[in-house]
Each structure stands twice: as structure tokens, then as C-alpha cells.
Amino acid sequence: MTISFAHRHVLEDHIIGFEMKPNAHHLSVSRRPTIVTVLAHAEAEEDVQLALDLLEDVSIRSCGPCEWLAVSQSSSPEALLRLLRAIPGSSAFDQSDGRVLMQISGPDVRRILAKCVGIDLHADVFAVGASGNMLIAHVAGNLARSGPDSFEIIVPRSYAGTVFEELKEMGREFALTAAFG
């Protein structure tokens, strides 16, 4: 007997009702992003970092020494894994089903995030392209700056509901809307 599995996003129950037009402040949840953890072997950190920077269509998020998250919206986990496993001195593992990717944007996005992130998000300190692991609404996740007024959040799947609800609450004063994107 073959069982076919239907893919269902973990935030499906949180984003219900009729579709609203996105406001200036918008939280968009990626339906099926590809997220892969990359680890560098001992003494191979710099080489792996250089190789990762050369990859196209892949966004690299730093998680700490010798550890990165590779995020892609276009390629499949298999294709990305093949690409990353070709890098000598590295190990790569698929996390796509275990993580949730959200994009939050808007002119006052920093004021929304200031309520649930403990670090300085000023552009001089956390520039576009910067990323790091940190507590986001009391959940250990990864925050990356994708633009002057937009950030990307990666949290473990089981905590995504809490973080999503918290972010919506924080964004209420700016009429934050949320949808799959």
C-alpha cells in the first residue's frame, strides 16, 4: 500500500480567513523554502566560507563559528544539497521541513522587532546582509537583514506558531498584515 502525504504548512491554521491586501507593514511566510545547515570541518572554516559566498541564488546566514544556513527559494533541497556537498571540508543537512522562514518588512520594522529581539538593529551595527542566531520572541532563531527595511526570520517549526502570533501582536500598532508569500 502506498501512502501519499500532503504537504501542509505549520502556520496554515494561523493564517486563515479571507485574503487581505498587504499593508505597508507586512509579514510574509514562505510556503516551501529550502533551508540547509552547513557545517565546516575543523580548520576548513575560511575555505568553506569562500566557497559559500560564490554560490548563486543561495542566501547564506551565519549561525556561529563553522556553521551556516543556506536558504534558497528556487532550488529543491536535493539540488542544493548536491551543490553544498561538493564543497570540500563541509557537511550539509536538509532542514527545510524543520524550519519556518518569514519575511517582515515595512518602514517601522525595526520598532516592531525591537520588542522581541535583544540586539541593536541600527544599519550601522546590523547592516544589510548581516545575520545571526538570537532570541526572537524568546525563541532561539536566526535573524537576517535582507534590506534597509526588511528582515528574514528562521525559527524551528514547532515554535513557529508562537513566534508568528507574537510578531503579529507586536505589529498591531502598525497594522501588520500576514499572509503566505
Place this chain on the structure above:
Amino acid sequence: MASLITCPHCGVRPKEEFSIRGDAVPVRPAPNASDETWNRYVFVRDNPKGVIREYWHHVSGCRRYLVVERDNVSHAVLSVTDATVAGRAGQKEGVR
């Protein structure tokens, strides 16, 4: 208590991201050391006032163990190093 810790990997972070894992001063004795030495290493701790060295685990950041040198009177953080680096430096000095 010090509320901001400058992690060598992540930068300035609030103390809520860390977990304090105890005194970094005791040095693990050799496996065949006397019971008394092991007892001291496992159970006996000083409670100094002033500058102390502790292990801090950056649980919700880079997940590295750090050695934080801080003053428990003035709450000043004097230095933060990765525990691996601190360990190597200790070995060179012949402390460990």
C-alpha cells in the same frame, strides 16, 4: 549582574541569551589523582568577591562555551573569550 555580554562570535548580546555554567577556575585533575583532590574539584568552591571567571554558554546564539571574566561587585565585564581559545592559552602558560 552584567546585562550585556560581548560574545566574540555574535557581538553585544543580552544576558538572557546565555546560561551560566559555573566556575571556570578549577582545573580538572588527572584521573589517578587522590580522592581528596577530586573532592575539591567536584564539590568545593570559593565564593570570591571581586573579579571572577565563569563559563557562560551562549545557548540561543552561537552555542559556544565562553569564559567570562567579570566583577561581581561593580558588574563590569572585563573579558569574554571562547572557552577553546581560553583553554589553549591556559595550556601554553602551563596552567592546565
